[in-house]
Amino acid sequence: MYLKLNEITDKETLSKLLEDDNLTILINKEFNASYLDVINEKCADKTITIKVFLNKCISPDFWTRITNCKRLCIHASCEIQLNSLDFLSNFNTLESLELTSDYTNKNLSFNPIGHICDLKNFTFISGLSKQYSFLNQQKDLKSLYVGSIDFEFVTNKENLTDLLVQRTLKSEHLLPEKCPNLEKLHLYGCSRLKNHSFLSNLAKIKNINVSYNSYITEFPKIQNPELVKTIEMFTCPNFSSIDSLLPFKNLEKLVLTSHDKPLQVPIQDFEKLTQLKKLKTVYTAWGRRPKTDLDIIAKIYNKTRWINSSLEY
Structure with a gap:
């Protein structure tokens, strides 16, 4: 269920809605800041996704009031780009982090959240470039969505079942070895990828998307x-x-x-x-x-x- 925080009129209604087991809170407009304390308290014992569209309504104080959040999605914009993660330094229980916009700096440093090592889901659409150390310390990663990736620099991800690469895939021949349990593969814009034979060695693959590619003329044997x-x-x-x-x-x-x-x-x-x-x-x-x-x-x-x-x- 999606909940738009700016549409909530009282804390009692908010508290009832927060009981939903599959809740995403959307924050993209001006809202009652006192609601954040209610949400943060509930995040301590429930898995709630908070999806934030960066704008002028999001103050530095905002982030200090939702530190119990386990599932966080941040969407930068041309108005406010994402160039630092310093504001997340006090988040200690993150299980899912999604940076979903190309207005996020591709050289973004993950040092402020270097203590995070239990991500199950990680999205970084404008990366990866210099962030492999952060990726490699995520031992239980199940889904990974990135703009570019070179598997020469990736450690084994035995738990990874879902991978999306939006622009550039390199050292693809290493993918079956490093992600042996992959079930979903989305190569959505890897237009320069000429050889798809590596798909043959994905022993557990169930769903395959190879799109925007002029080199594939026949589907490889699986x-x-x-x-x-x-x-x-x-x-x-x-x-x-x-x-x-x-x-x-x-x-x-x-x-x-x-x-x-x-x-x-x-x-x-x-x-x-x-x-x-x-x-x-x-x-x-x-x-x-x-x-x-x-x-x-x-x-x-x-x-x-x-x-x-x-x-x-």
Whole structure:
């Protein structure tokens, strides 16, 4: 449940809402500062996510009043950029830290929170560059979302199951060794990544997103294809091999789109996907195609009752 703090009118209502077991408090406008004490007290024994949009309403005093917070999301803006974490130096129980904006300094120092070593979730969309020591001291990390990462500098992350890389992935051949239990991999904007063969060695992978990449023409063989439930390739204009998808017998969701030119998938091959009996969602964007091709595609969708949507089902 989302709670907008600026919409709360009294402490009694706030106290009742704070009993929710899956609560995110959104702070993006002017609010009653006295509510922070109520929230901080509840954070001591409940896992509440506090999502802060940096603006002029967020004073230095604000951070001293929510130090019991275990799950914190900070979104910087062009108005107020994030260049220091000094204000978090008194946070001792953080389990999740999300720095979700490109207005966060990519060279941000994590020394002020160097005592934090129990993060389960870490998001740093403008990094990583010089922050590997902080990442490497997180021994129980389960999810990691970053802009760039070089696995040459990353220690083993046996507990990591969810990884998103938004721009640059380096030393990718080390990924299966250092993250052996990875289940979800999102390579959402790694346009320079030419070789995807490392995917073959991800023994426990279930969901794969390789998007905005013109080098992938066929999907690599996976060690345990029966585990894979989702394959997403947004804006992969040169992908053409339906045959490379057929080993994924338990596939439930598939995304194939192109941006500035038609998909390279042959129409006659597209129908082969009907061999994957567990497919429920097949989101495709074909671009400019002859009407005869589009009619064939429409008939396949009518026959299979696939959902042509990229939304989660």
